[in-house]
Amino acid sequence: MATPQTTVRDIALEQPASIRVFEKFGIDYCCGGRKPLAEACKEHMIELNTVLKAIEEAAGTGEHPCNWTAEPLETFCSHIVATHHAYIRAELPRLKMLAQKVVSRHGNTCLELGQIQQLIQLLGPDLLQHLDKEEMVLFPYITNLERNLASCGPRPLGCFGAVRNPIRMMIAEHDAAGKTMAEIRWLSRGFSTPEWACPTYRGFYHALAEFEKDLHQHVHLENNILFPRAIELDESSA
Ligand SMILES: [Fe+2]
Ligand SMILES: [Fe+2]
Structure with missing residues (x-):
């Protein structure tokens, strides 16, 4: 409780x-x-x-999101890729397009819009690289580890030693992305548009607020559930 x-x-x-x-x-x-x-x-x-x-x-509302502390890690990783990773890949180009439109119309009067656009341009490539590292290296290792241990097979070969090492790097990258989004939140005064704002301006801030919300859910699943489970599995079998 x-x-x-x-x-x-x-x-x-x-x-x-x-x-x-x-x-x-x-x-x-x-x-x-x-x-x-x-x-x-x-x-x-x-x-x-x-x-x-x-x-x-x-x-008490009856809405009970999936309890990821018990699902197989392979199912869990697939869920993260299919929902949060797919969302980021689809949404980043849209955010860039909206930023460009809003800056071109209102950038001279609202200087923070240009700063927000720059932060999105910096965040995008880092985040996409982060997703690739998880999908190509970390998640396959975690799912192979779970599968091999279940069948009493050998531990999978990893190029990074203990799984804690790449996880530490992923957490540092989550922190960096979280800080950038917090900066955008601050610059946009909590994603609140001026009264006179046009639909594109409003749509841009709404999209940013949704992007931050999804990032928080995504990082929560990885930092607080997936990574501790992977470390426990890795260390219990060492
Ligand atoms: Fe992820
Ligand atoms: Fe991540």
């Missing part, structure tokens, strides 16, 4: 339905989720009891 002392990350892990609540209040439950709920609420100037009540209500 969620208490003021439970970390945000642990609540998200134990009650996946709480993720919607954290998203609603803008509380980071992935990279910055290792702090007690009370502290996170204080930082965001949100009433603790309001959040606790919302978490309790979310648990």
